[in-house]
Amino acid sequence: MDILLGIILILHFIGLASLLGGVLVQVKDAIAGKGRIVAAMIHGALxxxxxxxxxxxxxxxxxxxxxxxxxxxxxxxxxxxxxxVFLFRKKNPVVSWAIWVIGALTIANIAIAVLWH
Known part of the structure; x- marks a missing residue:
């Protein structure tokens, strides 16, 4: 059971990396009004x-x-x-606030996981 739990936890971290990485890649484009939802964000969220x-x-x-x-x-x-992510995945460019909100909520989830005991 411990091995399965460890594997699922590793996959959870990989999903986090994919989601946050996708957001960070789009920050520059979001500032310019050209951001989009990339596959890494979709797969990371799921x-x-x-x-x-x-x-x-x-x-x-x-x-x-x-x-x-x-x-x-x-x-x-x-x-x-x-x-x-699913609402804005087909919009190109996506409204910039969507990328910022996805990023902020992702960071909020990290903070809750680490700081809430």
Whole structure:
């Protein structure tokens, strides 16, 4: 079970890297009004969503403690990110605020994961 949990956690981090990396690549274009939703952002958002739910399920199956309020907040944020990514994926260029909001929510989710005990 520990190996599976570790693999899912690694995939969760890869999804985070993909999502945040996609946002950072688009920052310069977003400033110029030419930003777009790249595939890395779509795949990263979906990976974060699926692996996050899997992590919670695996931890609960193993008898671990879960802060349900924290998880609910993080789930709400990743759902908003995923909806924004899918709403704007076919628009070129995308409104710049969408990229900024996706980036800010991604960083907020990181902060919640690290700082909320």
């Amino acid at each position: 990976t974060q969503l699926v692996t996050g739910v899997a992590l919670v399920g695996l931890i609960q199956m193993g008898g671990g403690e879960i802060n349900n309020t924290k998880i609910a907040v993080k789930l709400a944020i990743v759902l908003i990110i995923t909806v924004l």
